[in-house]
Amino acid sequence: MDKKKLTERDICTKFINPALKQAGWDIQSQVREEFPVTNGRIIVRGRMHTRARPRRADYVLNYKKNIPIAIIEAKDNRHSLGDGMQQALAYSDALDAPFVFSSNGDGFLFHDRTGLYGKTETTLQLDEFPSPETLWQLYRQYKGIGQVARQTVEQAYYDDGSGRTPRYYQMVAINRTVEAVAKGQDRLLLVMATGTGKTFTAFQIIWRLWKSKQKKRILFLADRNILVDQTKNNDFKPFGQAMTKVTNRTVDPSYEIYLSLYQAVTGSEEEKNIYKQFSPDFFDLVVIDECHRGSAAEDSAWRQILDYFSSATHIGLTATPKETKEVSNIDYFGEPVYTYSLKQGIEDGFLAPYKVVRIDLDRDLQGWRPSKGQTDVNGELIEDRIYNQKDFDRQLVLKKRTELVASKVSEFMAQTDPYQKTIVFCEDIDHAERMRQALVNLNPQRVKENRKYVMRITGDEQEGKAELDNFINPEERYPVIATTSKLMTTGVDAQTCKLIVLDQRIQSMTEFKQIIGRGTRINDDYNKHWFTILDFKKATELFADPDFDGDPVKVYTPGSDDPVNPDDENAIPEDEQLEAGCGEKPEGYEVGPDSGWETDDPGGETGGSGEGGGRTKYYVDNVEVSVIAERVQYLGPDGKLITESLKDFTRKKVKEQYATLDDFLRRWNEAERKQAIIDELAEQGVIWDDLTRDVGKKLGEEPDPFDVICHIVYDQPPLSRKERAEQVRRHDYFSKYEGATREVMNALLDKYTNAGIEPIEKVSVLNTAPFSEMGSVIELVNAFGGKPGYTEAVKDLEDELYQQTS
Structure with a gap:
């Protein structure tokens, strides 16, 4: 046998697999061949898309089903023993597997990242491959996993038999967290971009800790009803009868898994008694979803529940850890155990890419000043100063500006897809309502088809809030457009949202990431693979900030006396407290720094006349507004916008x-x-x-x-394609064909004219009309003497299409 003539697959089956079996590896349960690491970055072409080539590791070796410990990269024998090593090391980085091998069938080059085996790189004969127990013992020594922790670490994932397994980054996040908890770490932080499956990851962590009896009673905390209900009904469903949702009533201590809103167990003294019905040591584990919100602040009422259950292990989950001089997730939870960023998610093909359309308005950039003594539509004397983008829709409303923004949104949707799910982020509830009215008036035909084409979905109004489930349900067409402010910034699983409109001034990186996250989910069933951001307030300039996709950096200063910035867009205005809680505001709640409800707008929802010390909001209807610049920015292959x-x-x-x-x-x-x-x-x-x-x-x-x-x-x-096709026909190109072959070639040229080069290069095109009417694929291919003859004919047609340029 000439080994040099064998394919890479032959090398695997004839040499590598036997070596693994001889070393004691179970090929069925411990060895994963062609392991899919990434999905391949999505590449958009018009309304179509394709994917870059996915990354696949030739071999991933697991001691247990859920713990990858070794990577093997195989090459054919025309390569040297170590030619696959650098590729294998890249997979090792991604999968947290410290033992790395490269092989060409002659033996193995072994790279040991633990430093425990001997030299960093060692050449091994085929019969010298280490056994599972050998590598697992080294792995445990490397990770510091003792006998007590071993039972927890080796506990398997939940498997419902559907074939759904954690993606590589979820696997790493789960394993690192379980290992840390098993070794006694009691405060942990996981940072994972929106849309990457934080809740599923949390479920698998809890499942393994619960089943191994490392943690017996668990509390899962979220700050929105919809998040608790989604979690209970979806990812956490396997907990079944062991799980309950905490309400504002007497608690039942007979369950093991408890899901709760912060607001259900904090607030008035009476409500605080709910969680105090549990003893402080009742829970072994508390998992805090969206921990960048209330629990990040040291003096928050929401932090009180964590302090009460301080003896439990606390795990914080967030896409956007909050790090300011006033509040810090890292100060409480410690450095992230694992971080998976938006940029990496898009690069791997697990998150949707985006393009940005920046629209600059003249009044935003040039400003507007009232004439002396000018009053607004309500007769209010307008304060004499220059108003600009920072003020519009917060302190001063230009009616024609709202109409222009609504017009550009409607125009974009008409040109692309008038039924694409769209979220319009506004400054406050008043702005969201005015935007709803403007969009309704600009889309009368759509609204006539269904009055819910445009809905305001904010926390203060039940009719609109009740439509949130329909908006995020891919199977429901309506509502199509949701105008909102804070309610939909975080935790809303809008899988089919294809358009995000930013008419909100955003300075907080945390909130910006959360808003962008509304569009990053992929849904293959509904052809959602990318999204567009229409930006009217320069919010997307934050993409250029190094912090946008950087690692969180702790800047918190304990005991800082720095005042909270009144323009911090991540704070929750008083008029939108309901949006944050997504439920009734509990009696006895007071808005303020000690309440757990943050505030940034003394003027409240509409500003009004400024009663109660609030600032006045002015309404002006006779000021012209126009677009002065519009440009499209694209997400480049390096994760940065092409400007x-x-x-x-x-x-x-x-x-x-x-x-x-x-x-x-x-x-x-x-x-x-x-x-x-x-x-x-x-x-x-x-x-x-x-x-x-x-x-x-x-x-x-x-x-x-x-x-x-x-x-x-x-x-x-x-x-044009049509011109190229006509040139081919003028050259009497088809005279060398006759019968079925001529008919097929003519149809291929028509297909090229209508759809381009891609479909005619695939044999599968013969399954479509008009080819399917000419005969079966086999019959048509055989008319050319078989597949090689057909392939050659297509290549010849392509040469003819492009020859005149050559």
Whole structure:
């Protein structure tokens, strides 16, 4: 047997698998081949999308089903023993597996990241691969897992038989947390981007700690009813009869898993007695969801419940740990046990990418000043000063500004999808209501179809709040547009939200991340793979802040006397307390720094006349407002927004690979599949959708991607797909075919004209009309003498399509 002629798969089956079996590894339960690490970054093309190639580890070895401890990267025998090592080390980083191997079938190169085996890298013969017990003993020594902790660490995940298993980052988060708790750590913080499955991760952590009897009574705390109910009915459902939801009534101590709102167990003295019906040592574990909110503040009423159950282990979950001079998650919970960022989630293909449309309004940037003695529509004398973006809709309302924003939103939706789920974030409840009215008036036909096309969903109004479940339910079309302020900033699982409108001035990075998180979920069933942000108040400038996707840094100063910034957008205005609690405001609640309800707007909901010391909000209806700048920004492959001209960016990226037109033509003509080049450029950040549209406007018809690149990058005159197809027909190209083959080739050229190069490069196109009417796939392929003949004919057609440019 010539080993050099074997494929990589042959090397795995003939050499690596036998070596693992000989070492004592159970191939069925301990060895995962072709382990999917990522899904592949989503690449958007118009209303279609594709994915970059997913990352897959050749082998992941688990001591128990849930604990990856070793990675093997396999290569064919034409590679050296260590050629796969760097790739394997990258998988080791992702999976927290400290033992790393590379093999070409001759043996193994072993890289030990624990420093316990001997040299960092050692060459092993095929029969020298370490046994599971050997590596597990080293792993336990490396992690400091003693005999007592071992039972907890080895406890398996919950498995419902559906095949759903934790993703790689969830696996790492769960394992690190369980190991830390098993070793006695009592304060832990997990930071995971919105949409990455924090609740499922929390469930698996609790399940393993509960089943192993490490923790017997657990309290899960959230700050919104919808979060508690979603958790109880979905991810936590397997706890069954062992689980209950705490209410403002007498508690039943016979359960083991308790879910509760902060507000259900704090507040007035009477309500505080609810949690005091439990003894301070009743709970072994308290898990705090969205811990960046009330529990972050040292003097918060919500912190009191954590202090009361201080003997329990506390685990904080958040996408956005709050780190300011006044409050700190890290000060309480410690440095994060694990962090999984939005940028990484998008790169891995688990979160949806986005594009930003920045719209600047003249009054926002230039400001507006009332004339001397000018009054508003209510007869209020307007304070004489310059009002700008910071003031609009908080202290001064320009009616025509609201109408213009609503008009741009409606225009965007009409051009893309008028039924895409949309959240419009406004300054306060009054602004949300005015925006609702403006959108209703601009979309009379949609509203006539269903009055719930536009709904204000805020905490003060039951009719709108009752529609929140329908808005986030993918199966419900209505409401389509939700205007809101604070209620939908966090924890709302809007899987199909494709448009986020920012008409709210946001300075808090915490709140900005939460709002962006409303769009990052992917839903394959409803074709939700990316989203758009329409920004009217420069909020997306925060994307450029290093803190946007950086690790949380503790800046908290205990005992700080610094006043709370009245413009802190993460605080919750008095008029929106109900939005934060998502329920009735408990009797006896007082708004203020000691209440657990934060405040930032002394003027309250509408400002009114300023009674009670609040500031006045003025309403002006005769000031013209216009758009002075509008630009689109794209998320580049490095996770940063592309702010330069899209054409300039494209020229730069393409010329990095193809310095001259000849270089590009040579690669294009040599490629077996043209689509591979298109995909490759998309992964480099080429935005085909908008480039094609721009060139298509000049042509009056849609161009081929080939012409888009030749025109934009190399200044060549472009042709449309229709023009290229007509040139092929004028050359009498099909005269060499007859019968079924000629019919198929004609239809392929039509398919190219209508849909582009991608579909004709797939044999599966023969399953679609009109090919399916000509015969079966096998019959059509056999007409060309078999698949090689058919593939050659398609390649020949492509050569003819592009030959005149070459």
